Amino acid sequence: MIEKHFHLASTSTTIDTMDASESDGSSQAEEFTTSGNLTLATGTRHHRLLNSNEAPLDSDIGMIKSTGLKIDARVLDIDEEIARSFASAQNTAALSPLRRIPPEVLAEIFTWTLPPVYALASARKRFCSNDSPWLLTHISRHWRAVAIAIPSLWSMVAINYHPGMDPAGLYPMSMLETQLSRAQKPKIHFFGHEKSNPGPQIEIFKYLGLHSSRWEELSIILTSALVPILSDIQHRLPLLRRLSIEWSDETSQSDVDLIDCFERAPSLVDATVVNYSHFVPLLLPVHQLTRHDLNGPWDVHQSALVLGANLVEVRICLEFDIEPWPHVDEPIHLPCLRRLYTSHVEILGYLSTPALDELALCMGEGDMIQSRFGPFVEQSGCSLRRLRLEGRVETAKIAHLLKETPSIVDLAIIFSSASNAEKPAVLAMLTMIPDTPHVAPQLQSISIGCRPSCSLDHMKFTEMLYSRWKEPRHALGAAAFLSANSQYALEELRENETLKDLKREGLDFWMEYGPVAQKNIGLWTYYPGWD
Structure with missing residues (x-):
């Protein structure tokens, strides 16, 4: 709505107005400024009438009416000016380059407005209609x-529950129906909660199950109330390619003996299974998987790996019923495996991975990694290029691994504990000092990640980067610092003059903090990333 403002100035002295006693009421002086304001001199008869309750004389009436007519005329002029400005703005908008963006380019821009799944899973407490893509349908007819x-803009269906959830914050069924009708291959992210009202969770998941023949992805946090409903989708998953199953808490899986509804999913190639308090068997078509991520006993891992000739990426997290390591008769041959994460270095002795390019290890105290790493690389015949280390990282062990494997050009180290005394030593070990032997001079990329409870001396970090960058014939070209703890360290790094100089000279440096950093640290260890 366009508002018209009018103002009577009480203190202006632009034109002196004659007293009414000296006027016949028709020669009272007034003037409009360029902004449209009427100016009257203080102390005049007209000024007094406008600023008091005094009754006008007959001789004043002509003066007041005359001024009113002038005001009306000025308002008409203002209306015309506003109309002209509005018409000009409309024509300018009609020529906006935004209107000429091709639909396919606009579609690409729209996809970048979608909120990330990890944010919906961790932060959102209620459905918000102002999120993309719903918001995009209310901008203009063309955008709608x-x-x-x-279809891909509507494919991600993310539903989150939490204890005490306000019913008003639930995903409205009518909008869910609309979204599924627009999505060609839905990607379902259903975050159930054991302590949240099971009724709405059951209702929504049952409705989603009616469309399971079109599901392309399913990421679900299971509750005890949802487990029985899984039988409804058995044999109705022809397009499902990615699967992630976790449990809400230990009570969720207490009465579950087996999950077998995904065993015959013909398109499934990527599966993540995270058990909570104990291992629950979940039958999968392992022979067709290219990615497998599981936490469970070694014998379960072993059985799956034997059938995993097509595996390209594997996360082996050893938990529950850890038995003494059995004798290795013959290593399990994984000809296509390129990325591997293991929670125990002993697992390396059971594998042969000739195509392995990236290895992530969780280092433990007394794990004898020096004596196991070399034989593993030798028996596999692989040329490792990327090494990611977390857990109990120790300087001597890291130096040994880098020395034994000169093919490694990309190193990432994740610090998880604030009390880890090795942090300064690790940075010192990677620092190049003139006239002393250098550790891994071939490294082209060095990345440091800090979990939420950890911090790092950023000065030592930049000193290490500077020493490598200034070394003649240096290989370093990229570096990263990810802090899941806070923004504080990154703010200091941004103001670090040494780092600014390195970036100006060409160092590709990347830094992040908070949930985004935590997510990307997880990707270093091949934890599943959902977009």
Whole structure:
């Protein structure tokens, strides 16, 4: 709405107005400024009438009416000016480059407005209609048509529950129906909660199950109330390619003996299974998987790996019923495996991975990694290029691994504990000092990650980078610092003059903090990333 403002100035002296006693009422002086304000001199008859309850004389009436007519005329002029400005703005908007963006380009821009799944899972407590893509349908008719015509824009269905959830914050069924009708291959992210009202969770998941023949992805946190419903989707998952199953808490899996509804999913190639308090068997078509991520006993891992000839990426997290390591008769041959994470270095002795390019290890106290790493690389015949280390990282062990494997050019180290005394020593070990032997001069990329409870001396970190960058014939080209703890360290790094100089000279440096950093640290150890 366009508002018209009018103002009578009481203190202006632009024109002196004659007293009414000296006027016949028709020669009272007034003037409009360029901004449209009427100016009257203080102390005049007209000024007194406008600023008091005094009754006008007959001789004043002509003066007041005359001024009113002038005001009306000025208002008409202002209306015309506003109309001209509005018409000009409309024509300018009609020529906006935004209107000429091709629909396919606009569609690409729209996809970048979608909120990330990890944010929906961890932070959102209620459904928000102002999120993309819903918001895009309310901007203009053109945007609405483009948004509705893009199935991938509607494919991510994220539903989150938490204890004491306000019913008003639930995903409205009518909007869910609309979204599923627009999505061609839905990607379902259903975050159930054992302590949240099971009724809405059951209702929504049952409805989603009616469309399971179109599911392309399913990421679910299971509750005890949801487990029985899984039988409804058995044999109805022809397009499912990615699967992630976790449990809400230990009571969720207390009465579950087996989950077998995904065993015959013909398109499934990526599966993540995270058990909570104990291992629950989940049958999968392991022979067709290219990615497998599981926490469980070694014999379960072993059985799956034997069938995993097509595996390209594997996360082996050893938990529950850890038995003494059995004798290795013959290593399990994984010809296509390129990325591997293991929670125990002993597992390396059971594997042969000739195509392995990236290895992530959780180091433990007394794990004898020096005596196991070399034989593993030798028996596999692989040329490792990327090494990621977390857990109990120790300087001597890292130096040994880098010396034994000169093919490694990309190193990432994750510090998890604030009390880890090795942090300064690790940075010192990687620092190049003139006239002394250098550790891994071939490294092209060095990345440091800090978990939420950990911090790092950023000065030592930049000194290490500077020493390598200034070394003649240096290989370093990229570096990263990710802090899941806080923004404090990154703010200090941004103001670090040494780092600024390195970036100006060409160092590709990347830094992040908070949930985004935590997510990317997880990706270093091949934890599943959902977009």
